[in-house]
Amino acid sequence: MISSNIKSLVESPSSGVIRKMFEEGAALKKKFGAENVYDFSLGNPDLDPPAKVLNAIKEVCAEETHLCHGYMPNAGYPETRAAMAKKTSLEQGVEVPFENVIMQVGAAGALNSTLKALLNPGDEVIVPAPYFVEYDHYIHNHGGEIVRVKTNDDFSLNAKNVAARLSAKTAAIIINSPNNPTGRIYSDAEITELAQVLKEHGKKTGRYPYIICDEPYRAITYNGAKVASVFDKYEYSVIGTSFAKNLSLPGERIGYVAVNPACPEAKELTSAIIFATRILGYVNAPAFFQRVLTKSWDAECDYSLYEKRSREICEVMDYAGLKYVKPEGAFYLWVKCPDKWNDDDMAFVNHLKSYNILCAPGSGFGGKGWFRIAYCCSEQTILNSKEAFKKAANDN
Numbered sequence: 001m002i003s004s005n006i007k008s009l010v011e012s013p014s015s016g017v018i019r020k021m022f023e024e025g026a027a028l029k030k031k032f033g034a035e036n037v038y039d040f041s042l043g044n045p046d047l048d049p050p051a052k053v054l055n056a057i058k059e060v061c062a063e064e065t066h067l068c069h070g071y072m073p074n075a076g077y078p079e080t081r082a083a084m085a086k087k088t089s090l091e092q093g094v095e096v097p098f099e100n101v102i103m104q105v106g107a108a109g110a111l112n113s114t115l116k117a118l119l120n121p122g123d124e125v126i127v128p129a130p131y132f133v134e135y136d137h138y139i140h141n142h143g144g145e146i147v148r149v150k151t152n153d154d155f156s157l158n159a160k161n162v163a164a165r166l167s168a169k170t171a172a173i174i175i176n177s178p179n180n181p182t183g184r185i186y187s188d189a190e191i192t193e194l195a196q197v198l199k200e201h202g203k204k205t206g207r208y209p210y211i212i213c214d215e216p217y218r219a220i221t222y223n224g225a226k227v228a229s230v231f232d233k234y235e236y237s238v239i240g241t242s243f244a245k246n247l248s249l250p251g252e253r254i255g256y257v258a259v260n261p262a263c264p265e266a267k268e269l270t271s272a273i274i275f276a277t278r279i280l281g282y283v284n285a286p287a288f289f290q291r292v293l294t295k296s297w298d299a300e301c302d303y304s305l306y307e308k309r310s311r312e313i314c315e316v317m318d319y320a321g322l323k324y325v326k327p328e329g330a331f332y333l334w335v336k337c338p339d340k341w342n343d344d345d346m347a348f349v350n351h352l353k354s355y356n357i358l359c360a361p362g363s364g365f366g367g368k369g370w371f372r373i374a375y376c377c378s379e380q381t382i383l384n385s386k387e388a389f390k391k392a393a394n395d396n
């Protein structure tokens with residue numbers, strides 16, 4: 001018999017709505033032709049991986065060393081961990097030793113291993129809303145409870161709202177910057193204020209909640225914006241990330257966790273995450289792509305192409321008369337449903353479908369009344385969607 005919990009999740013209308021949309025998109029493209037379907041459903045980057053990565057793949061293929069397909073330490077190859085430690089040190093402005101890096105099966109694996117390591121049954125994880133749809137499941141996977149906290153009207157962090165929801169059960173807060181779905185980047189001042197609130201709570205209660213920085217979009221920023229460092233502001237912090245978005249490798253399932261070396265529990269937490277990686281059944285991150293990334297982690301896609309598309313999709317929204325948040329990074333546009341839809345984003349997204357436009361409803365992200373456009377698609381799709389969006393926004 002199937003678990004009643006999983007059965008109800010599988011059958012719930014909001015579960016897997018983005019994936020369902022993606023599959024419906026494929027069917028619509030077959031029926032109407034790809035050029036007549038505007039598929040903005042999934043954050044599947046359409047830029048090819050950089051040449052440096054493709055060359056590294058060929059090099060690794062050619063280096064058939066004995067046992068290169070074998071088991072390895074659960075944390076990953078030491079040289080790959082060292083490369084990730086160098087990357088994290090550059091990004092965080094803090095020296096991170098390779099021992100603090102644990103290779104993971106994508107950012108999703110990074111979050112699950114970290115939550116498994118941190119949560120006791122009934123512990124709470126704070127999540128500023130709107131947020132990446134899968135957090136609910138990742139937190140529940142490990143016996144935790146999600147605590148959704150409102151952000152400000154411009155979707156910046158509201159530390160006071162976080163402070164109001166801290167309790168003895170708070171194990172962590174997950175922040176995601178640049179943000180999926182809002183495209184917001186949290187400023188240095190926002191992170192500093194959040195760190196202050198958590199430090200005060202820790203001093204009072206003896207339990208310092210962890211900041212888990214989920215940052216697979218770190219490299220994709222516009223207008224030269226920089227993503228704030230967290231390691232220099234708060235000791236109880238970890239980075240969970242992947243190369244899914246910056247190097248267009250989502251199917252290769254490769255990422256890592258880096259634990260702040262200043263964390264008083266860094267050693268124990270690292271051991272716990274390594275253990276969690278093993279017992280969750282990942283055992284270790286994919287061997288082949290660890291070797292590829294050891295040679296190519298510092299490659300880049302041309303992110304200015306996403307920036308150009310962000311301007312184009314904003315122009316489409318202006319033309320259609322739809323309100324949105326101007327993205328600062330990642331490749332998502334967060335759009336308000338027209339007033340006459342009374343915040344029923346599910347109904348509006350269904351209505352968009354009748355114009356061959358596929359978007360993700362905001363409710364799944366904890367953002368009722370909004371919807372998400374993933375514009376990591378061809379420019380032609382964006383430009384061609386103009387009239388369809390205008391009609392859909394103005395019809396009932």
Ligand SMILES: Cc1ncc(COP(=O)(O)O)c(C=O)c1O
Nearest residue numbers: 043106107108132176180242244
């Ligand atoms: C905010 C956020 N976190 C985590 C993930 C999962 O990334 P990965 O494919 O590397 O597991 C995604 C994927 O879309 C995401 O948007």
